[in-house]
Amino acid sequence: xxxxxxxxxxxxxxxxxxxxxxxxxxxxxxxxxxxxxxxxxxxxxxxxxxxxxxxxxxxxxxxxxxxxxxxxxxxxxxxxxxxxxxxxxxxxxxxxxxxxxxxxxxxxxxxxxxxxxxxxxxxxxxxxxxxxxxxxxxxxxxxxxxxxxxxxxxxxxxxxxxxxxxxxxxxxxxxxxxxxxxxxxxxxxxxxxxxxxxxxxxxxxxxxxxxxxxxxxxxxxxxxxxxxxxxxxxxxxxxxxxxxxxxxxxxxxxxxxxxxxxxxxxxxxxxxxxxxxxxxxxxxxxxxxxxxxxxxxxxxxxxxxxxxxxxxxxxxxxxxxxxxxxxxxxxxxxxxxxxxxxxxxxxxxxxxxxxxxxxxxxxxxxxxxxxxxxxxxxxxxxxxxxxxxxxxxxxxxxxxxxxxxxxxxxxxxxxxxxxxxxxxxxxxxxxxxxxxxxxxxxxxxxxxxxxxxxxxxxxxxxxxxxxxxxxxxxxxxxxxxxxxxxxxxxxxxxxxxxxxxxxxxxxxxxxxxxxxxxxxxxxxxxxxxxxxxxxxxxxxxxxxxxxxxxxxxxxxxxxxxxxxxxxxxxxxxxxxxxxxxxxxxxxxxxxxxxxxxxxxxxxxxxxxxxxxxxxxxxxxxxxxxxxxxxxxxxxxxxxxxxxxxxxxxxxxxxxxxxxxxxxxxxxxxxxxxxxxxxxxxxxxxxxxxxxxxxxxxxxxxxxxxxxxxxxxxxxxxxxxxxxxxxxxxxxx
Numbered sequence: 138x139x140x141x142x143x144x145x146x147x148x149x150x151x152x153x154x155x156x157x158x159x160x161x162x163x164x165x166x167x168x169x170x171x172x173x174x175x176x177x178x179x180x181x182x183x184x185x186x187x188x189x190x191x192x193x194x195x196x197x198x199x200x201x202x203x204x205x206x207x208x209x210x211x212x213x214x215x216x217x218x219x220x221x222x223x224x225x226x227x228x229x230x231x232x233x234x235x236x237x238x239x240x241x242x243x244x245x246x247x248x249x250x251x252x253x254x255x256x257x258x259x260x261x262x263x264x265x266x267x268x269x270x271x272x273x274x275x276x277x278x279x280x281x282x283x284x285x286x287x288x289x290x291x292x293x294x295x296x297x298x299x300x301x302x303x304x305x306x307x308x309x310x311x312x313x314x315x316x317x318x319x320x321x322x323x324x325x326x327x328x329x330x331x332x333x334x335x336x337x338x339x340x341x342x343x344x345x346x347x348x349x350x351x352x353x354x355x356x357x358x359x360x361x362x363x364x365x366x367x368x369x370x371x372x373x374x375x376x377x378x379x380x381x382x383x384x385x386x387x388x389x390x391x392x393x394x395x396x397x398x399x400x401x402x403x404x405x406x407x408x409x410x411x412x413x414x415x416x417x418x419x420x421x422x423x424x425x426x427x428x429x430x431x432x433x434x435x436x437x438x439x440x441x442x443x444x445x446x447x448x449x450x451x452x453x454x455x456x457x458x459x460x461x462x463x464x465x466x467x468x469x470x471x472x473x474x475x476x477x478x479x480x481x482x483x484x485x486x487x488x489x490x491x492x493x494x495x496x497x498x499x500x501x502x503x504x505x506x507x508x509x510x511x512x513x514x515x516x517x518x519x520x521x522x523x524x525x526x527x528x529x530x531x532x533x534x535x536x537x538x539x540x541x542x543x544x545x546x547x548x549x550x551x552x553x554x555x556x557x558x559x560x561x562x563x564x565x566x567x568x569x570x571x572x573x574x575x576x577x578x579x580x581x582x583x584x585x586x587x588x589x590x591x592x593x594x595x596x597x598x599x600x601x602x603x604x605x606x607x608x609x610x611x612x613x614x615x616x617x618x619x620x621x622x623x624x625x626x627x628x629x630x631x632x633x634x635x636x637x638x639x640x641x642x643x644x645x646x647x648x649x650x651x652x653x654x655x656x657x658x659x660x661x662x663x664x665x666x667x668x669x670x671x672x673x674x675x676x677x678x679x680x681x682x683x684x685x686x687x688x689x690x691x692x693x694x695x696x697x698x699x700x701x702x703x704x705x706x707x708x709x710x711x712x713x714x715x716x717x718x719x720x721x722x723x724x725x726x727x728x729x730x731x732x733x734x735x736x737x738x739x740x741x742x743x744x745x746x747x748x749x750x751x752x753x754x755x756x757x758x759x760x761x762x763x764x765x766x767x768x769x770x771x772x773x774x775x776x777x778x779x780x781x782x783x784x785x786x787x788x789x790x791x792x793x794x795x796x797x798x799x800x801x802x803x804x805x806x807x808x809x810x811x812x813x814x815x816x817x818x819x820x821x822x823x824x825x826x827x828x829x830x831x832x833x834x835x836x837x838x839x840x841x842x843x844x845x846x847x848x849x850x851x852x853x854x855x856x857x858x859x860x861x862x863x864x865x866x867x868x869x
Contacts, residue, residue: 139167139469142227142234144217145242146173146201147181148451149435149458151523153240154210156462160470162209167469169209172227172234174216176200178523179265182451183516185305187268188393189312190276191491191544196535197265203524206856207847217243220407222428238430238465241409241417242458245436245449248399248414254374259394262305271393275313276320278390283324293377294390295331300371300379301395302335302342304450304487307354309393310335311489314361315544333363334389336381338370338396343495345448345485350495350502357493357504371396398449400437412439413446421477423461430468432461442480451519452482486512491536491544509546513537525850555817557825564778564822567814571791572775575768583764590760592767595801597744600752602760731807738802746800770794778818781827783836788818 141157143150154171161167177198186192201212219228220239227234247261260271275297282294297317299310313333321328335342335358342365343351355365370382378388400416410426412418416439419425423432423440435454440447447453460478467473484498488509496508503511513536520528536545543549582588590602601608736743755763770790777787792815798804823829837853840846847856 139237140235141167141169141238141240141465141469142236143169143171143240143242144173144227145244145435145437146171146175146178146212147242147244147435148454149242149244150240151178151204152455153242153434153458153462154205154208155522156459157465158205158208158210160462160466167209168211170211170213170234171201171205172213172215172217173201174214175265176202176214178204180516181263182304184262184265184268185308185312186491187265188262188271188309189316189490190272191312191315191540192535194265194269196532197268199520199524199528200855202856203528203850203852206858207844217403220409222408222431225430238432238468240432240434240458240461240465241437242433242435242454243401243403243437245398245400245416246402247394248397249394250396252371252374254379255371255394258374258376259300259392261394262309263398271309275316275391279320279324279326282330282390283326291330292332293388295326296334296387296389297331297391297393298334298336298379298387298389299393299395300336301397302337302339302365303344303395303397304485306335306337306393306395307343307358307487307489309395310358310363311493314358314363315490315492315542319542332389334366334387335363336366336369336371336379336387338368340367342367343487346487346495346497347502350497350504350508353504354487354489354495357489398436400439409433414439422464422475423457423478424464432465434458434461440478442478447478447480448482450482450485453480456480486515488512491540492546492548506546513546527850527852555820557822560817560820560822561781561826563814564781564784564818564827567791567811567818568775568778568780570775570811571771571778575771575775578764578768578771583768584761586761590764592760592764595747595751595803596756597747597752600756602756602758602763604759604761729806732805734802735799735804735806735809736802740802743800743802747802751801778823781823781825781829782832784818784823784827784829785821788815788822791815 143153143157146154150171150173154169157169161169177200180197180199183192183197187194187197201214205212213234215229215232217227217229217234220226220241221228225236225239227236227239245263247263247267249255249259260274261267262271278294278297282291285291285294297313299306299313302310310333317331317333318328320326321331341351342355346354359365366381369385371379372382373380374392377390378386379392380386397414399414400411402415409428409431410418417425417433417437419433419438419440421440423434423438425431425433434457436449438447438457440457447457457478460476463473463476467475484496484500486494486496486498486508488494492509493505494508494512495504496502496511498511513533516532517529520532537547538552539554540549540552543552545552578591581591583591585591586604590605593600593602593605596602758766771794774787774791774794777783778791792812795804795808795812795815798808821829821833824833838857841852841855841857842859846852
């Protein structure tokens with residue numbers, strides 16, 4: 138059994154643990170243990186937000202239970218006080234931990250540069266406890282100032298100084314820019330009474346930034362009332378004041394110290410080689426010079442790259458941890474080659490409150506909302522790698538969705554909440570609609586098998602569902618039907634044509650005989666009466682007949698033309714009258730016909746969806762089963778929403794059903810409100826006057842015990858273990 142131990146659960150320790158888990162999750166001969174004095178991983182880069190009262194305390198903490206549940210990394214909460222490199226043992230006050238490989242990642246701590254009074258009167262910002270101490274201290278100063286009537290004492294209480302203008306110092310100044318005016322309003326103090334100072338020993342702020350974003354950051358803070366004191370080294374700190382190198386004494390009620398960090402003093406006490414500012418020396422493989430099985434990562438390590446020390450930033454912590462972890466994997470497995478550290482930093486970002494930031498990433502400098510958005514995206518990416526979707530969604534809730542006093546890049550535009558009581562009528566109405574959708578289908582015979590399919594309209598023409606007569610031969614049956622219809626039509630047409638031809642021939646013969654009879658009769662009559670030659674009479678009558686026929690034809694044509702002209706004129710008159718009436722009354726048809734389907738039935742998309750999913754999949758489900766399933770789901774959605782039971786999944790299924798109907802060309806615009814109502818109910822509307830008030834806590838506890846929740850990080854709150862106890866040890 139190879140025992141790998143990591144001391145410290147900061148950015149470096151967690152990253153190393155993740156890599157080692159992936160490498161040895163199927164290897165029972167390797168154990169990985171992470172030891173930390175706290176039960177949670179702290180987002181060090183966000184501590185200023187807690188100190189400035191922008192976010193809640195739990196927003197910067199992620200429990201190791203969440204991070205390492207169902208992972209091969211065993212977490213032990215304990216404080217290590219001793220290391221014996223030769224015996225390969227770690228020691229706390231209550232336990233001993235043997236190891237074969239060790240990663241020391243206990244981080245750094247604030248340094249005072251041996252300036253008198255800093256540790257006693259200054260407020261460092263380097264831990265979760267530090268952030269809370271600063272928050273409570275500032276609130277207390279305002280409470281004291283609100284009761285103080287002496288102007289000089291009041292001014293002193295309301296003078297807030299941040300020493301240091303690196304990342305931590307400037308971010309703390311940004312939080313105070315937003316928070317101090319709010320405290321003034323809360324305590325009835327004029328905003329002109331407080332003073333916010335930033336004291337820096339060097340000649341410029343944010344020295345790691347190019348001139349452009351650095352200048353923008355300083356201008357922004359100066360516009361917000363910040364007073365910068367550059368080239369101002371602090372030489373002594375006393376209670377209520379500090380002294381500069383030039384002898385100037387500045388009185389203030391609060392001094393927040395962010396002038397730098399040094400390595401944890403534990404490292405030097407453990408017999409490891411100490412480099413600059415109490416950081417432990419390592420080689421390119423992150424190994425200590427004396428012990429090849431002991432590695433150092435994160436802010437505690439001291440290494441030089443390109444004649445410059447590796448900076449104490451998150452990317453450096455993760456990259457050094459990755460090198461240490463990969464080299465341990467190489468030593469244990471013998472695979473691959475030893476890795477050497479080579480930095481690959483992408484840039485720097487600094488938030489100045491919740492609404493402004495500057496960044497320089499990939500050679501591009503930005504400021505304002507774009508820079509703030511990049512910072513949020515980077516944090517979300519990191520949190521996803523640590524604890525999945527829940528971690529970054531929780532972050533967005535704290536930073537944007539639940540932010541108070543408009544302290545986010547979107548202000549308070551999407552931070553409002555709806556009282557759950559107002560959503561209850563909508564929940565009930567939507568539930569009632571779904572319930573009657575199902576009940577109506579029952580009344581239409583959807584569960585009546587002898588009646589046959591009632592859902593055939595959801596499929597293409599000629600497609601039969603399983604269980605219907607002819608299922609499986611629908612195409613052949615359709616082809617036979619079309620062929621028979623074609624033959625019948627052809628026969629009918631042929632019969633009609635022949636009958637018409639015979640009728641025309643018979644009529645022609647009859648007409649010819651009739652005319653001949655009439656002519657001869659007329660001729661005989663004329664001849665008998667006047668003695669005129671019969672042949673001449675025939676010619677005369679024939680000519681007269683022709684003239685009469687022409688006259689009749691001309692008259693018929695004239696009548697037809699007259700009728701046509703009359704119809705045309707009447708049509709124009711009617712059209713003009715309609716236009717006149719419409720114009721005079723200002724009437725028009727519906728601009729948006731809400732009874733029309735969202736996507737037409739005959740559209741290309743609906744045809745594709747129907748042929749692929751409905752014809753290709755749903756048609757192979759027995760029609761009674763299919764119809765029963767639709768009815769059951771609709772009734773269950775309705776009952777769940779009416780009772781407020783499992784409202785979230787019921788609303789989710791409601792949305793899915795609506796989109797299936799839309800894609801099938803069956804959903805009208807007047808029904809789209811179903812979707813928007815369901816989205817609103819996803820916010821937990823069942824906990825108000827609903828059964829979810831009791832069901833949801835039980836369901837969450839059950840779910841958080843499952844392996845699936847632990848493997849996917851999809852927890853509700855914290856993961857749970859058998860009998861409610863963590864699998865991790867607690868020696869603290």
